[in-house]
Amino acid sequence: MCPDTNISRLYLDFDSFFATAEQHFNPALRGRPVGVVPLDSPHTGCIAISREAKALGVKSMARIADTRRIVPDMIFVVARHDVYVRLHNRIVDVVNTVVPVAHVRSIDEVVCHLLPSEAREGRALADRIKAALAAAFSPELTCSIGIAPTELLAKIGAEAHKPDGFALIELADLPASLAHIALDDLPGVSDGMEKRLQAAGVTDFQSLWALAPKQARAIWRSVEGERFWNELHGQHAERLPTQKRMFGHSRMLPADWRTPQKVTICARQLALGAARRLRRADLRATKLTLGFKGGGYRGRSGSRKDDLRWDWEGHFLPTRDDHTVLATLAQGLDAAQRAVGFPPRSVSVMLHGLIANEQMTNDLFLTPTAPEQINISRWEAVSDLMDTLRQQHGPEAISLGGQDAVPGGYLGAKIAFGRIPDQSDFGNAPVADEDTHFCTV
Numbered sequence: 001m002c003p004d005t006n007i008s009r010l011y012l013d014f015d016s017f018f019a020t021a022e023q024h025f026n027p028a029l030r031g032r033p034v035g036v037v038p039l040d041s042p043h044t045g046c047i048a049i050s051r052e053a054k055a056l057g058v059k060s061m062a063r064i065a066d067t068r069r070i071v072p073d074m075i076f077v078v079a080r081h082d083v084y085v086r087l088h089n090r091i092v093d094v095v096n097t098v099v100p101v102a103h104v105r106s107i108d109e110v111v112c113h114l115l116p117s118e119a120r121e122g123r124a125l126a127d128r129i130k131a132a133l134a135a136a137f138s139p140e141l142t143c144s145i146g147i148a149p150t151e152l153l154a155k156i157g158a159e160a161h162k163p164d165g166f167a168l169i170e171l172a173d174l175p176a177s178l179a180h181i182a183l184d185d186l187p188g189v190s191d192g193m194e195k196r197l198q199a200a201g202v203t204d205f206q207s208l209w210a211l212a213p214k215q216a217r218a219i220w221r222s223v224e225g226e227r228f229w230n231e232l233h234g235q236h237a238e239r240l241p242t243q244k245r246m247f248g249h250s251r252m253l254p255a256d257w258r259t260p261q262k263v264t265i266c267a268r269q270l271a272l273g274a275a276r277r278l279r280r281a282d283l284r285a286t287k288l289t290l291g292f293k294g295g296g297y298r299g300r301s302g303s304r305k306d307d308l309r310w311d312w313e314g315h316f317l318p319t320r321d322d323h324t325v326l327a328t329l330a331q332g333l334d335a336a337q338r339a340v341g342f343p344p345r346s347v348s349v350m351l352h353g354l355i356a357n358e359q360m361t362n363d364l365f366l367t368p369t370a371p372e373q374i375n376i377s378r379w380e381a382v383s384d385l386m387d388t389l390r391q392q393h394g395p396e397a398i399s400l401g402g403q404d405a406v407p408g409g410y411l412g413a414k415i416a417f418g419r420i421p422d423q424s425d426f427g428n429a430p431v432a433d434e435d436t437h438f439c440t441v
């Protein structure tokens with residue numbers, strides 16, 4: 001390889017990660033069509049499917065009932081996110097033995113910054129990583145690796161050669177070497193972005209490549225377009241870490257979980273998870289939002305578009321305590337009981353208006369002796385104490401009010417891009433690696 005290729009990034013992306021993780025931990029699942037579902041409910045769809053299922057024509061997101069029509073003996077297991085997070089941590093350790101991981105991009109994707117000597121190894125470097133992973137885990141747990149001048153190009157390379165693939169993308173070979181790639185297969189090109197690109201006359205990789213940076217910015221309607229252009233053309237566009245502006249999650253409700261009682265259980269657990277993360281980040285919140293979505297017609301892709309939504313917000317003095325958060329949530333749920341005229345398909349609870357401790361002490365409008373403020377300080381002390389007890393005696397040691405089981409568990413610790421939860425995010429006791437959670441429906 002020519003020494004001046006500017007190759008400096010390696011992107012590693014695991015294939016069907018949740019499904020292969022289940023096959024890794026349970027040898028009986030190897031070689032079988034496996035679907036991983038978020039909840040033990042017949043109404044959910046697969047969040048990952050094994051390559052054997054893919055080969056039989058099953059699409060990811062397929063619902064259990066539809067999938068069984070195509071593959072009657074398909075095995076469904078419920079996702080165990082804490083198990084996947086532990087596996088992720090072990091994977092990062094193994095990759096680090098070959099080349100240091102610079103950034104974790106998701107539970108199954110990492111990027112490494114390569115030294116010139118590493119970059120010159122090319123495929124041999126990828127093979128060394130794969131060999132280290134195979135030795136540490138099992139052959140099921142495969143990944144695809146891209147090596148390129150920028151992270152975007154390396155990611156494109158990894159994604160274009162799945163499963164167990166490798167691609168080395170050289171700037172000198174562009175755009176010809178990627179001419180076959182469909183626009184919507186590119187990271188960062190969503191359905192909506194593809195439509196905007198088409199409206200601007202960009203219909204394939206060649207015409208995307210030919211854009212000027214300013215045109216890209218106009219099509220993206222943000223500086224993100226220019227960032228994409230730069231990365232595509234071999235120039236690094238590092239992303240600045242974004243300031244956290246809210247904590248919380250939304251959650252799909254299975255059909256048998258759309259009653260007011262069960263929605264309340266879900267919303268309370270979402271709120272408690274958000275408050276716990278708020279305390280870990282050493283922040284206080286001033287606003288809680290509660291939202292429901294529902295209704296919906298099926299779009300062209302078969303996925304349902306929620307067309308009914310209801311949103312509520314409640315305000316409070318800056319706090320990080322469970323009591324205030326739950327009391328505010330209760331007001332929102334009361335309002336919802338009166339106003340929401342549709343069965344919700346999803347519920348979201350978020351904490352906003354985040355304030356750091358330093359800001360608190362400087363805020364003149366807060367009178368430390370005001371009765372509400374004294375009350376909040378007491379409840380904060382209670383919440384801090386409960387966090388300490390949970391750390392010492394396990395996540396189920398103590399909570400305000402009852403702890404009702406939610407199907408699938410893991411509320412508040414769903415794995416999101418860019419943030420890998422740790423064990424303390426999971427409201428349940430750890431699940432053993434080998435404890436496969438088979439669907440009962």
Ligand SMILES: [Mg+2]
Binds near residue numbers: 013014015016017108
């Ligand atoms: Mg992946």
